[in-house]
Amino acid sequence: MISFDYKPQGVCARNIHLDLSDDGNKVVGVEFTGGCNGNLKAISKLVEGAPADRVIEVLAGNTCGPLVTAEIGWNIDSQDWRRPGVGPIADQIKNGISRRGFVLGGAAAGAATVLAGCSKKTGTSDDAAGEPQVIKDDSKIVSITDEYEAVDIDLEPAASWTLPLGTLLYYCDGDYAAAMMAPASALHANTLGVLNLGDGSLTTLIEDPVEGTGYSFYDVRAGDGVFAWVEMNFANSSWKLYAQSMAGASLVGDVVELDRGGKDYDPPMFTAFESSVIWYKMPSTGGNKTSSDSYCYRRSLDEAKVETIWKSTGRFASAPRVSDGILTISPRVRNDEGVYYGMTAIDLTDGNNTKRAQLVLPSSVSPFEAVYMGDTFVFSIEATYNGVGSLGNMGTYIGNENGTFLFLSREPLACAAGRKNKYLVKVQASHFLIDTSAKTYGSLLSPDRALEYGDYPATAGKSNTFLTYATVRNSQGIPETVTARLFSL
Secondary structure (H helix, E strand, O other), X not given: OEEEEEOOOOOOEEEEXXXXXXXXXXXXXXXXXXXXXXXXXXXXXXXXXXXXXXXXXXXXXXXXXXXXXXXXXXXXXXXXXHOOOOHHHHHHHHOHHHHHHHXXXXXXXXXXXXXXXXXXXXXXXXXXXXXXXXXXXXXXXXXXXXXXXXXXXXXXXXXXXXXXXXXXXXXXXXXXXXXXXXXXXXOOOOEEEEEEOOOOXXXXXXXXXXXOOOOEEEEEEEOOOEEEEEEEEOOOOEXXXXXXXEEOOEEEEEEEEEEEEOOOEOOOOEEEEXXXXXXXXXXXXXXXXXXOOEEEEEEEOOOOOOEEEEEEOOOOOOOOEEEOOEEEEOOEXXXXXXXXXXXXXXXXXXXXXEEEEEEEOOOOOOOOEEEEEOOEEEEEEOOOOOOOOHHHOOEEXXXXXXXXXXXXXXXXXXXXXXXXXXXXXXXXXXXXXXXXXXXXXXXXXXXXXXXOOOXXXXXXXXXXXXXXXXXXXXXXOOEXXXXXXXXXX
């Protein structure tokens, strides 16, 4: 019998002990140290007695975290192994000592990374959470309208564009904002495209839903390298989440289905970050899966597997928002004590989904919007809760756990945006521009002849630019166009 010990990198298992038959053709046994005990026992049972070639065939391609490479330098999970003429190279690797290295580094490590435990942490509602922030000390709440100076805002748009009536904009990152548009013909309910933030050009990318007749475009986002959208059949409540790689104002590659659901699951709240899509899978409040868990998923189109970022026992409260590489979600926490929502900041850039901060709201208080900006939570409450302290009042808050909170007592309508010490908060017909350094606030007024609700923000979280759009009436008072404005922050 031939025995090896392999110490994988970037996974939960600390060591893999592998026993092969004398000829190296059959896996006799596998023993893992560290990682998920249940999954690893299952792996051992599944591969025990199996031909080594079959183990390689099945498990090669299952990776997580840092990619495992064979001796010729190819990634185990790449398409290199499917290239024409690869057979002789693979055969050479499978022989002698190279064969052993390939089995251990490809098959065993692949098994450890995917089934034994991924290096990227999956958060759950059972994770340790902070104490609910029940604030009854008035000194912990600073009213912006009472304590700050009201000033005139002289912020002028760096660019302004007139777009067709019915255009809706959503900006995440990169040089383009996703757009849902009214079509030029009556053949479609709507179309999807992008707005170039450099020159204001509007490009239609998709005219017809992938699912064809019966489906309509429901929502859309664009990141720096990915275009994602939801198609919905309103007759039976079925939906699908799709994505496609984007280069400039063009779509490239194949359309990828990320998720699907029906009446038992709500159409996903989602966002785009770089070349990946992040979304919720949540049971509908009126379906047959109301007791099911909710999940926050992420997938890059460069990878085949979906990553689970968080499992919530109950629905998420606010939409996923990404700001400067930090994802903010609001899952249920402290489930053994009641209904509590913990606004949670997760680092998407460190490769491990590290929880950077969390703020637990008082019992039953649900955040309307939440985003982590500049090491600070900016969140809003759209209702007033009695008997739970100051964080149960309607308005927008800026602050962290156990700290002092800035408070804007206005009905919130959207997620806040801004940069450094400046925050833009949508309220009724205007935006409040709050400068926490100068301790001032003022109103960013809507375009002339805009509808009563004014302009709506397409930007959320930290950004160098602030994009808004507003439906504008003509001289007769009839809605005629959409005005998009881009501000430099």
